[in-house]
Amino acid sequence: MLIQYEDKCLLERVISGGQTGADQAGLYSAEACRFKTGGHAPKGYRTLAGNNPTMLRDHFGLEETVQENYQYRTALNVQNSDATIRLASDFQSPGELCTLRAITKFKKPYFDVDLRPLMRNKMQYLSGRADRNAYIQKTTDAILAFLIDHQVVTLNIAGNADRNSTDGFGEHFHSASEVLIDLFTKVRNKNESLQRLSA
Numbered sequence: 001m002l003i004q005y006e007d008k009c010l011l012e013r014v015i016s017g018g019q020t021g022a023d024q025a026g027l028y029s030a031e032a033c034r035f036k037t038g039g040h041a042p043k044g045y046r047t048l049a050g051n052n053p054t055m056l057r058d059h060f061g062l063e064e065t066v067q068e069n070y071q072y073r074t075a076l077n078v079q080n081s082d083a084t085i086r087l088a089s090d091f092q093s094p095g096e097l098c099t100l101r102a103i104t105k106f107k108k109p110y111f112d113v114d115l116r117p118l119m120r121n122k123m124q125y126l127s128g129r130a131d132r133n134a135y136i137q138k139t140t141d142a143i144l145a146f147l148i149d150h151q152v153v154t155l156n157i158a159g160n161a162d163r164n165s166t167d168g169f170g171e172h173f174h175s176a177s178e179v180l181i182d183l184f185t186k187v188r189n190k191n192e193s194l195q196r197l198s199a
Contacts, residue, residue: 009191010147013154014184015039015081017073018056019095020048021172022087022115022159027060029177030157033184039156040065040073040080048161071098074158078102081156085143087113087176088160089122099158109150111143115160118175132178140183147187 014030016023018041027037037060045053046068056062065073074095078084084103088096091112103110116122117135126132147155157180162170 011152011155011184011187011191012036013038014157015062015077015154016157017041017070017077018045018047018052018060018062019070019161020163021161021170022176023157023161024055024169025087025159025173025176025180026085026157029180029184031060032181033188035184035188037061038063040076042070042073043068046070048163070095074098075102075105077156077158078108079106081108081154082152083108083147083150084110084156084158085113086110086158087115087172087179089115089119089172089175090160093160095161096159109146111146113139113143113159113176113179115172115175115179118178119171121171136179136182139179140186143183144186144190 013036014026015037016026016039018024018027018039030037039062041056041062041064043064043066044051045056045062045064057064065076078099084099086096086099090096116124117126118132119125126135159176160172162172164170
């Protein structure tokens with residue numbers, strides 16, 4: 001049973017650094033499931049697809065940092081959240097190693113999601129819908145337990161960027177979105193059940 005803590009429900013806000021790929025999947029998925037969004041983005045609202053203040057500042061409420069580098073905003077988002085989820089096909093990328101260093105520095109809990117079974121260009125790709133659904137369900141059940149265990153109210157989403165997509169909505173974005181929409185829907189349903197019980 002989900003237990004309410006500190007007069008707050010499980011997961012109220014989702015933040016990210018606004019990069020293409022997994023970061024933006026976190027923001028769009030959270031919005032679709034009616035969670036608050038935010039976070040810190042590099043100066044100029046820099047992404048691999050170009051500066052995007054209209055999306056990141058005006059739509060999702062991210063704040064601009066004083067530095068253009070990605071490392072500074074990565075550290076802020078890890079520090080300002082209760083936990084981080086990393087969604088990636090390559091956990092040895094510079095961005096993922098940077099996120100892990102921040103997680104270690106601030107002693108924050110984290111959960112890694114391997115996106116390779118959901119990506120067409122990876123050998124582990126699960127082409128059957130039943131297999132894909134089973135993988136997503138197993139993954140999101142485990143994340144939900146993680147969120148409850150760590151009493152996560154603010155969740156940071158990090159992960160691999162989409163580097164070869166002109167609009168930034170490439171395979172990492174779509175694969176991460178599959179996982180996150182399912183996760184945030186489960187969390188929303190849990191919160192609504194809790195609210196009905198406490199009414």
